[in-house]
Amino acid sequence: MIRKTTLYLTHCIVFLSLLLFSEANLHAQISSISPQQVSFERICAGDIVDGVKFNEYSVTFTYLNFPADVVFEAQLSDEFGDFTNPTATTTLDRIQVTATQQTIKFAVPTNLKGSDNYSLRIISNKNVESQNVKNFSGNTTFSAYYMAYVNSFFINNKDQNATICSGGNLTLSVYNPTPEVPDSSPANSSNLKYKWYKDDVLIPGQSASSVIVNSTGVYYAEIDYGFCTSENISSNRVTVTSSSSGSAVTITSSLGNPFCPNGTGTVLTATSGNSYVWKKDGVLIPGVNTRTYSADASGIYTVEVDFGGCIATGSIDLKVNGFSASIDVADEYVLAEGETLNVSLTTDATSPTIQWYLNDNAIVGANSTSYLVSIRGNYKVVISQASGCVATREFNFKIKAPAGPTTVIPNIVSLKSNPYWNIPDEYKTNTTKIIILSSNGEVMFDDVGSNYDPELNSFIKDFKNVNPVYYYVIQSDTGEKKGSITVIK
Secondary structure (H helix, E strand, C coil), rough: HHHHHHHHHHHHHHHHHHHHHHHHHHHHHEEEEEEEECCCCEECCCCCEECCCCCCEEEEEEEEEEEEEEEEHHHHECCCCCCCEEEECCCEEEEEECCCCCEEEEEECCCCCEEEECCCCEEEEEEEEEECCCCCCCCCCCEEEEECCCEEEEEHHHCCCEEECCCCCCCEEECCCCCCHHHHHHHHCCCCEEEEEECCCCCCCCCCEEEEEEEEEEEEEEEEEEEEEECCCCEECCEEEEECCCCCEEEEEEECHHHCCCCCCCCCCEECCCCCEECCCCCEEECCCCCCCEECCEEEEEEEEECCCCCEEEEECCCCCCCEEECCCCEEECCCCCCCCCEEEEEEECCCCEEECCCEECCCCCCCCCCEECCEEEEEEEEEEECCCCCEEEEEEEECCCCHHHHHHEEECCCCCCCCCCHHHCCCCCHHHCEEEEHHHHHCEEEECCCCCHHHHHHHCCCCCCEEEEEEEEEEECEEEEEEEEECC
């Protein structure tokens, strides 16, 4: 009986030893990730370093009991510190420090929803993750922002002053003159939030790119990057004043007054308000409701500005410091067969350069203030002043045939009376094709489009005693015409 009891106790001790050894061995095989404290206090990505936007952060950690094919990633929480829907980071590099220690370099998304409540941890493809990483101050919660815009900016169309009416309001907005250029204004980044200040005191609850103000004071905005916010990323300051009956409205001309009418003209800018109505010489300019208007002609320009409850009007007598010119022909003139028309210019330009055109082709030698029109077509004359205010003016007019049948194509042309072969207007389209052949079948002229009235010298190469005969083919939308042309002196 004693022997059996001893044997039983021996079996129990062996079983218990095996159990304890297995449990100890099980604990020894548990995988673990232990991150080190990082060297950064917060993530402020997007700042310019050596001309390039900075976005690189490192975290070092040790790990135990992982197979050789393990892959680690740095994982960022959502903006509330929750890992249920984490923020994906981009791994830039993995550096193996020792057999059980690794450093991961990572970048945050450029559309990161910035906040001061992010957390960071290390995860693996073996469903094991670390505790949250501590920042430089020992906290597991820190700020993380991607600063999409890192320069100063403007509000209120760059104007330093604005006016509101008593009891009215005014909207101050981030200035965005070129929305097609992403880095030209923070307003092009929809993910950004703002802080608005009045007299250096934060206006609570205002985070959009514009703010409605209803009291006087000095206003400005900052981009809200939390603890990454910098005073350098703020706007100009706008002084808002009040008027009970509207403010005096002024209009400025970007090219001065008088101005030289080059390019698109001068930009007229009114005093800042809520809405604008522009007029020229008392006539409403349709479709213009912005603070600025590009003017290319002289006149009296007025603008009604709504300051939010009261309206005031300003005006400018805009003068042109160029030259004036006029022409004594209507936009269209009917020229009878055999008739000529003398067209004259009047201009006060200094030493002007003048060039007359027919169907967009410069007329050789036509450089005076008058031109004798003898054939039909589309005419243009360009006057240029090269000294003082460099400017150019242009007049266009059309010489038409009389109403009635116009299908008669001239088959006799004279070099002396008319240097062009003038075809009927109905053939003068951009798709008309004219082919002229010599009596030997040689192609002397072949053109499509605006060269409606070929110059005779362009296809008459040899004029002897015998009047040469040429053959033509006119192909147009109305059909094809063929015939001959006899040239006489």
